[in-house]
Amino acid sequence: QKEVEQNSGPLSVPEGAIASLNCTYSDRVSQSFFWYRQYSGKSPELIMSIYSNGDKEDGRFTAQLNKASQYVSLLIRDSQPSDSATYLCAVKNRDDKIIFGKGTRLHILP
Amino acid sequence: DVKVTQSSRYLVKRTGEKVFLECVQDMDHENMFWYRQDPGLGLRLIYFSYDVKMKEKGDIPEGYSVSREKKERFSLILESASTNQTSMYLCASSFPLVAYGYTFGSGTRLTVV
Numbered sequence: 001q002k003e004v005e006q007n008s009g010p011l012s013v014p015e016g017a018i019a020s021l022n023c024t025y026s027d028r029v030s031q032s033f034f035w036y037r038q039y040s041g042k043s044p045e046l047i048m049s050i051y052s053n054g055d056k057e058d059g060r061f062t063a064q065l066n067k068a069s070q071y072v073s074l075l076i077r078d079s080q081p082s083d084s085a086t087y088l089c090a091v092k093n094r095d096d097k098i099i100f101g102k103g104t105r106l107h108i109l110p
Numbered sequence: 111d112v113k114v115t116q117s118s119r120y121l122v123k124r125t126g127e128k129v130f131l132e133c134v135q136d137m138d139h140e141n142m143f144w145y146r147q148d149p150g151l152g153l154r155l156i157y158f159s160y161d162v163k164m165k166e167k168g169d170i171p172e173g174y175s176v177s178r179e180k181k182e183r184f185s186l187i188l189e190s191a192s193t194n195q196t197s198m199y200l201c202a203s204s205f206p207l208v209a210y211g212y213t214f215g216s217g218t219r220l221t222v223v
Contacts, residue, residue: 034211043200043214044153051209088153096141096160096206102152 006101023089114215129188133201142184
């Protein structure tokens with residue numbers, strides 16, 4: 001059974017601090033990795049994608065991938081109250097299907 | 111702005127009714143998906159399609175069927191709605207390449223009474 005695991009949270013982070021969200025996956029042949037943000041009552045929105053080992057930065061967001069450890073993370077710098085949401089880790093395999101984690105609830109404390 | 115449009119934001123139906131949920135995308139995506147999302151259970155794949163007229167069962171297809179007569183439209187059908195099908199239904203689409211993530215519609219909150 002291919003799985004994507006995330007801590008459900010809530011993860012509480014003070015405003016202006018770095019929020020660190022983590023994810024592990026079980027299928028070694030996974031090829032693409034995504035982070036989605038989902039506000040309460042809304043649909044998931046793609047915010048980051050990463051395919052190669054290392055870091056990928058986009059504004060305040062950095063995605064990190066370690067395929068040997070089967071580990072993906074998302075760092076949010078200078079956290080803002082608007083970053084409060086559920087973050088879904090997602091892994092795509094060669095069959096074009098994405099496996100989603102259940103998400104981590106992030107709460108930024110003003 | 112590219113879009114995945116779901117026909118209804120909120121829907122209330124009676125037990126036993128046949129329910130149609132419509133999804134249309136304007137991005138010329140080959141792949142389309144239907145998920146339901148429930149608290150504590152995450153996103154669960156119901157059906158997907160990689161081409162017109164093609165459909166494949168996902169993880170929880172029981173009680174559902176789908177139709178894809180045109181590339182841009184993927185419909186989810188609840189043959190006889192039951193209260194355990196009360197959920198948020200999300201349609202998504204993507205290009206058929208590993209590098210592409212999904213684009214989601216805004217979702218339909220279905221309540222079966």
